Each structure stands twice: as C-alpha cells, then as structure tokens.
Amino acid sequence: MSTTPTTPSATTGPRRLEGHLGTGSIVFMVIAAxxxxxxxxxxxxxxxxxxxGVGAPVGFLLAAAVLLVFSVGFVTLTPHVREAGAFFSYVATGLGSRAGLGAAFTALVAYTAIQxxxxxxxxxxVNDLVLHFGGPALPWWLYSFAVLAVVAVLGYRHIELSAKVLGVALVLEIAVVVLLDAVVLGGGGRDxxxxSTFAVENVVTPHIGVAVLFALTGFIGFEATAVFRDEARDPERTIPRATYLAVLVIGGFYAVSCWALITGVGAADAVAVAGRTLAGEGNFLLDTTEEYLGTVLRDVVQVLLVTSLFACVLSFHNVLARYQFSLAGKGVLPRALAHRHPRHAAPSTAxxxxxxxxxxxxxxxxxxxxDPLVGVFGSMAGVATVGMVLLLLTTSVAVLAFFARHRSTPRRGRFSTVVAPVLAILGLLASLWLVLSNFTLVTGGxxxxSTLLALVPAVVFAAGVGAGGRFRLTAADDDERVHPPR
Structure with missing residues (x-):
C-alpha cells in the first residue's frame, strides 16, 4: 500500500461523517464506554x-501508566492518519493493508464481544433492580433485548444525540461515586x-497480575477518541487532548475509588468483603454506599449502575458502526454499510x-x-481484553515502523516516535502475559x-492479514476504494 503520510482523499470523500464534537463530548463517549x-x-x-488485596488500587495506576505511554505514540501518529477508523487506520498507515485489516477484523470481533x-x-x-424494588422475576434476556432496542434507536440517529445521553448518565454516576470517595476518604473510613495500599509488600505480590488484568478490562474502548475524528471540531487538537484526558480521568477515578472502598471497610476486612461480593453474599459498592451515604443513595447507585451499563453499550455500538462504515468505504465490507443518513449524518445502515x-x-x-454474568459477560469480556491488548501492541509497532520510514517528519522528537512506543510494547507484552496467565478468572470457564476463547482474536487477526493480501490502498482514489493489486 502507499506509505504517504497524508491522504487527502480520506477526508474529502463523499462518505465522510460530519459533526462538531469537542474534547469534552469525545471524552464523555470514551469514559462512558x-x-x-x-x-x-x-x-x-x-x-x-x-x-x-489492599494493593489493588496500584494495579489500576499501573494499567493507566502503560496506556498513557502508549498514547504518546498513538497521538503522535494522529496527524498522519487522515481518516476515522482508529486501530485499523493507524496500523494500516504504519504497517500496510495486511496488518491494517488484521487489526480491523480483530477490533470488530473484540467490540462485538464486549457489546x-x-x-x-x-x-x-435490570432484573436485579426490578427485584430490589419488589417487581417480578423475569428472564434476564428480556431486559437485554429491551436495552438493545433503545440503543438501536439512538445509534441510528446523529452522534451528538448519543453524546448528550451519555453525558447525562456519565455525570450522574461519576458524581455519586466521587461523593462516596470524598466522604470515605475525608472521614478516614473505619480505621x-x-x-498500606502503597507499601511495596502489598503491591508486588504474586497476584498483582489479577489487579492489572481487571484494570485493563476497564479501559476497553479508550482509543475510541480516534474513531470520532471526522465528527470532531478540530481533530488534530481534539483527538490528542481527549485521549490523554480520558486515560488520566479513567485511571485516576478507578484507583481512587478502589482505595476509597478499601478504606471504607478497613484494610483487615477488605479482601473478605470483596470475596463475599463475588460469592453473592453482599455488594462491596452498594453496602459501602449505604453505610456512608444512606439507603436512599444506595438505591440511587443501583439505578445508576443500570444507566452506566446502558451508556457503555451505546458507546460500543457507536464505535462498531463507525468501524463498519470506514471499512465499507474501502470496499472491504459491503458498500451499503458506507451509507450516511441524509438527515442524521450518521452511519445508519452500519x-x-x-x-x-x-x-x-x-x-x-x-x-x-x-448465565448472564459468567457465561455471557465473563467470556465475552475475556475475548475483548485479549483483543484490545493485541491491538495496542500492533498499533505501537505501527508507530515505530511509520516514523522509521519518515525520519524527516518535522517537530517530532525521538521520545514520542521511538522511546515511548518501545516502552509501550514492553509494557503491553507484560500485560498480555498477565492477562493470559490469569485468563480463567475473566471467563469463569x-x-x-478459556484457551479457545483467548485464541479467537489471534485467529481473526491472522485471517485479516491473509485477506489483506487481496487489497492495496491507493491514496489517489477519491472515494477511498481498496483495489486488488495488479
């Protein structure tokens, strides 16, 4: 494929999405995911x-640090990627169409799985909420399909409507957790x-990988900042700002909230209380909320848990639709998926x-x-986590490869084009090992x-690499077609 740093046609084609999303709106979308x-x-x-145990908050900080280092190379490459598509576009720019399609297919599977x-x-x-307020016990899938129907309506319409819905839900859920954090940490908790959360002996333990694993799972979707570049007000500034801000806010929020819950129940009881939550004999978050904020706010948090999940799945739906839109515009997927709604300016067909x-x-x-939690959520989250780490690794390699070919690129220091991507690769390799070595904890199988599920992203990536040999991206095409090589 062409290795030209910029591709004007990618931003001027007739199938380009439009919008005026600012940094805040994009961060809302990503944090909601x-x-x-x-x-x-x-x-x-x-x-x-x-x-x-009590050192778990540091696991979230370590995951955030790895992703922050990754983001340096990610945003450095952003001005040279002239189209929406996130990992697909970045990997294709740095490593060619074969690796790019591998990344695209992997992302489609990963996002579909987590969605x-x-x-x-x-x-x-939703069923748990209904039962809590004395309602009837119904099959969980009835509520799942109801949520899916609402997501379908919002996903069909303009992205700014989704951003507003996600923004309201996000503000409410963050506000109540911040209030809990402030009350617990401000009052010093029980003891x-x-x-001791930050003591070396509590951080560096044989099981720190479990904390990092579940921290990484919580970051799935953070790279979606780049998916919305065509709908951003000023992509070259908005995307980098939104990426850094999203990682910092998400990582800090997780770490502080984890520390607050541990402080709330006390270091001596934290592991036992968390264990009872997993056994279905209590709820770490809800019980701590009731103790420090009262029964009313406990009920509020339980309602907001449902809105949090809704906001999450709506965000993933939007990202998936835009991946399909971008790939269809290149002829990789059926061209009908590249249709843009004349009124909503959204990828409605996708x-x-x-x-x-x-x-x-x-x-x-x-x-x-x-089972909806272990059988559905656990297994699908496992597939998505492995897929995400594989995509991050490939993207970091793509950054190295691109700037190795374009050493004369102005205003790009060695740290952002070489050092940071190398550090990200090392950190992500370590993270991948931690994920795979603790994979049964995620899938519950x-x-x-678990092994078969873990292989899914790698197999899909290989299939994409194989299919990539049939296509060659040409920068001269006005409609962003992918043509078979002559």
Missing part, C-alpha cells in the same frame, strides 16, 4: 479478592486511611447491521441457557474453554 460505575462495582471486588457481554450484564442488572448482529449473537447465547 469504560463504564466507570460498572468497573467500580464489578472489577474492583475482583481485583481486591483475587488480586493483591454482547454488556447486554448480558445489563439484563442481569483511618489505608496507607448501525442497523450492528443491531441485527447483536440480536443474533445474544439470542444464541440466551438460547444456550448461559475451564482451561480448555
């Missing part, structure tokens, strides 16, 4: 009980601030196809009688089932 309240209520107990997983989680959460895909996969999983 991270589902902060969901992570605090679900991933934190897993990290504390199965990981390094379906969250639908399962949302069905369970004073747990400063959105409909993604809705149908989710309905089919969810129906199959529900028909198999799987046997070693055999």
């Amino acid at each position: 991270a589902a902060p309240l969901t992570v605090v209520g679900g991933n934190v107990p897993l990290a504390v009980a199965g990981g390094n 379906v997983g969250v639908y399962g989680y949302a069905g369970w959460a 004073g601030l747990v400063t 959105s409909v196809v993604q809705t149908v895909t989710a309905v089919v996969v969810l129906a199959v999983l529900a028909g198999l009688g799987l 046997t070693v055999l089932v």
Whole structure:
C-alpha cells in the first residue's frame, strides 16, 4: 500500500461523517464506554479478592501508566492518519493493508464481544433492580433485548444525540461515586486511611497480575477518541487532548475509588468483603454506599449502575458502526454499510447491521441457557481484553515502523516516535502475559474453554492479514476504494 503520510482523499470523500464534537463530548463517549460505575462495582471486588488485596488500587495506576505511554505514540501518529477508523487506520498507515485489516477484523470481533457481554450484564442488572424494588422475576434476556432496542434507536440517529445521553448518565454516576470517595476518604473510613495500599509488600505480590488484568478490562474502548475524528471540531487538537484526558480521568477515578472502598471497610476486612461480593453474599459498592451515604443513595447507585451499563453499550455500538462504515468505504465490507443518513449524518445502515448482529449473537447465547454474568459477560469480556491488548501492541509497532520510514517528519522528537512506543510494547507484552496467565478468572470457564476463547482474536487477526493480501490502498482514489493489486 502507499506509505504517504497524508491522504487527502480520506477526508474529502463523499462518505465522510460530519459533526462538531469537542474534547469534552469525545471524552464523555470514551469514559462512558469504560463504564466507570460498572468497573467500580464489578472489577474492583475482583481485583481486591483475587488480586493483591489492599494493593489493588496500584494495579489500576499501573494499567493507566502503560496506556498513557502508549498514547504518546498513538497521538503522535494522529496527524498522519487522515481518516476515522482508529486501530485499523493507524496500523494500516504504519504497517500496510495486511496488518491494517488484521487489526480491523480483530477490533470488530473484540467490540462485538464486549457489546454482547454488556447486554448480558445489563439484563442481569435490570432484573436485579426490578427485584430490589419488589417487581417480578423475569428472564434476564428480556431486559437485554429491551436495552438493545433503545440503543438501536439512538445509534441510528446523529452522534451528538448519543453524546448528550451519555453525558447525562456519565455525570450522574461519576458524581455519586466521587461523593462516596470524598466522604470515605475525608472521614478516614473505619480505621483511618489505608496507607498500606502503597507499601511495596502489598503491591508486588504474586497476584498483582489479577489487579492489572481487571484494570485493563476497564479501559476497553479508550482509543475510541480516534474513531470520532471526522465528527470532531478540530481533530488534530481534539483527538490528542481527549485521549490523554480520558486515560488520566479513567485511571485516576478507578484507583481512587478502589482505595476509597478499601478504606471504607478497613484494610483487615477488605479482601473478605470483596470475596463475599463475588460469592453473592453482599455488594462491596452498594453496602459501602449505604453505610456512608444512606439507603436512599444506595438505591440511587443501583439505578445508576443500570444507566452506566446502558451508556457503555451505546458507546460500543457507536464505535462498531463507525468501524463498519470506514471499512465499507474501502470496499472491504459491503458498500451499503458506507451509507450516511441524509438527515442524521450518521452511519445508519452500519448501525442497523450492528443491531441485527447483536440480536443474533445474544439470542444464541440466551438460547444456550448461559448465565448472564459468567457465561455471557465473563467470556465475552475475556475475548475483548485479549483483543484490545493485541491491538495496542500492533498499533505501537505501527508507530515505530511509520516514523522509521519518515525520519524527516518535522517537530517530532525521538521520545514520542521511538522511546515511548518501545516502552509501550514492553509494557503491553507484560500485560498480555498477565492477562493470559490469569485468563480463567475473566471467563469463569475451564482451561480448555478459556484457551479457545483467548485464541479467537489471534485467529481473526491472522485471517485479516491473509485477506489483506487481496487489497492495496491507493491514496489517489477519491472515494477511498481498496483495489486488488495488479
């Protein structure tokens, strides 16, 4: 494929999306995809009980540090990637169409997996909420399909409507957790601030990998800042700002909230309380909220957990639709998916196809009688986590390769084009090892089932690399077609 740093046609083609999203709106979309309240209520107990105990908050900080270093190379390459498509576009720019299509297919599978997983989680959460307020017990999948229907309507319309919906839900869920954090940490919890969280002996333990693993799972979707570049007000400034801000806000929020929950119950009881949560005998987040903020706010948090999951799955839906839109514009997927709605200026056809895909996969999983949390969410989150780390690794390699070919690129220091990508690769390799060595904790399945699930992203990536040999991206094409090489 062409290695030209800029591709004007990629931004002027007739199928380009439009919008005026600022840094704040894009950060809202990305943080909503991270589902902060969901992570605090679900991933934190897993990290504390199965990981390094009171040292778990540092696991979130380590994950954020790795992703922050990765972001340096990611945003440095941004001005040279003249199209939306995130990992697909970045990897294709640095490594060619074969690796680019491998990344695109991997991203489609990873996002589809986590989206379906969250639908399962949302069905369970809504049912739990209904039961809490005395309603009837219904199959979880009924609620999942109801959530899916609302997401389908919003995903079909203009992106700014989704941004507003996500923004409202996000502000509310973050506000209540920040209030809990402030009350607990400000009051010193049961036994004073747990400063032992940062002690070396509590951080460096054989199980720190579990904390890092669940921290990484909580960051899935953060790179979506680049997916919205065509709809950003000023992409070359907005995308870097949104990327750094998203990583810092997400990482800081997770770490502080994890520390607050540990402080709230005390260092001596934190692991036991988290363990009871996993056993279904309590709820780390909700019980701590009730103790420090009262019953009313506990109920509010339980409601916001549902809105958090909704915001999360809506964000993933939007990202998936734009991946399909971008690939269809290149002829990799059917051209009909590159249709832009004349009124909403949204990839509405791709959105409909993604809705149908989710309905089919969810129906199959529900028909198999799987548990919504372990069977649906756990296994799908496992596939998505492996896929995400693989995509981050490939993107970092692409950054190195691109700037190795374009050493004369102005105003780009050696740190951002060489040192940071190398550090990111090393950190991500270590993270991948931690994910795979603790994979059964995410999927909840046997070693055999977990191994098969872990192989899915790698197999899909290889298939994309193989298919990439059939295409050659040419910068001269006005409609962004991908033509077979002569």
